[in-house]
Amino acid sequence: MTFKELVVAYFQYPAIIAYLVLSVVSFGVWLWQPATLAQTVVSLAVAVMAYPLAWYLLHRWVLHSQWMYKVKILSPVWKRIHYDHHQDPNHLEVLFGSLSTTLPTIVVILAPIGWLIGGIGGAAAAVGAGLLTTCFYEFCHCVQHLKYKPRNKWLAQMKARHMAHHFHDESGNFGITNFFWDKVFGTFYERPDRKEKSETVFNLGYTPETAERYPWVAELSGGVATGHPTQRAKD
Template sequence: MTLKELVVAYLQYPAILLYLGLAAVGVGVWVANPAPLVQTLASVAAAILLFPVVWYVLHRFVLHSQWMYKVSWLASTWKRIHYDHHQDPNHLEVLFGSPSNVVPTVAIATIPVGWLIGGIGGAAAAFATGLVTTCVNEFCHCIQHLSYKPKNKWLLAMKTRHMAHHFHDETGNFGITNFLWDRLFGTFYGKVSDRRKSPTVFNLGYTPEVAEVYPRVSELSGGVATGHPSTRIHS
């Protein structure tokens, strides 16, 4: 796959078009209710700075949680937003997050801060920035999972770290484009030789033993992933 082919495919994905459309709406709200330049820039900067820490917290403590599958009405959500992605990291249908989860999360993370900084205009600027940042993040996520080898050293290192998260040890390298918070909280590893291979890298700890107690995800998935994601134990 070439970079051009990747960009063309990416810009045809409905969720990305939705995020860009909502970002345009945010810009429109700002035009109708503009905040002063300083407050606008501060709102944009706040959204950009918040994104990696919010992603880190959600990725580590929610998406990799051991509690969502225990709640019956959350089990299907957890399966869709992350369990399926780890079971088969190259399955494109679950590569992108669900808009029904992404849009409210971006709104909650950006709008209140933008409002405090610059009122309606600040909130609109922060929300639009959060959505654009999400699109950038998802594009880098595509680079990491699709059959494209980046020529840029930074992108290649980013892809290597994320692939290690998916195929070696899922308890580290929670960032996508930014690994600062992994470094600060001790979850970063630069080489797979730095850690032992995790036995739960494909099932996130949802083992056959766990499925006996909390069977909902297993029922929805046609079994529990063991080893390679194509290998399942059917309950």
């Protein structure tokens, strides 16, 4: 895949278009009820700086949770927002986060912070920053999952670490572009650090045995797929 093809695939996804449109709306709200320059800068900075930590916490303790699939009403959400992605990490349709869950999360976390800093204008600035940061994260996520070999050393390094999360051991490397919080919480690793491959790297612990007790994800998925995604595609 060329860089141009990567960019085309990225901008074709509806959620990305929605994030960009809503970021323009956020800017319009800021123009309508502007915060001061200092309040705006602080709101933007807090939103951008808080994003890696928020992503880490959500990724580790929600997306990789062992509780969502046990609740019938939450099992379809868990299946869509992360189980399907780990079942087939390179499948474009489930590569991006679900708009129905990602957008409310951005607003719920960042709008109150921005409002406390600078009222409506601060909230608009923080939400807009969160939306654009999400676009950046999703672009890096595309680089990591699609058949594109980055020339940039930093992107190549991020891709290797994220691919280890998906194909070797899902219990670490929860960051996308920033592994600072993985290092803080002790979940960062380089591929050679862990000799043994996780048996649950593709199913996140939702095994056929687990499905017998909590069947809802399996019912929605037509069963529980096992083994490497490329091998399943050949069968």
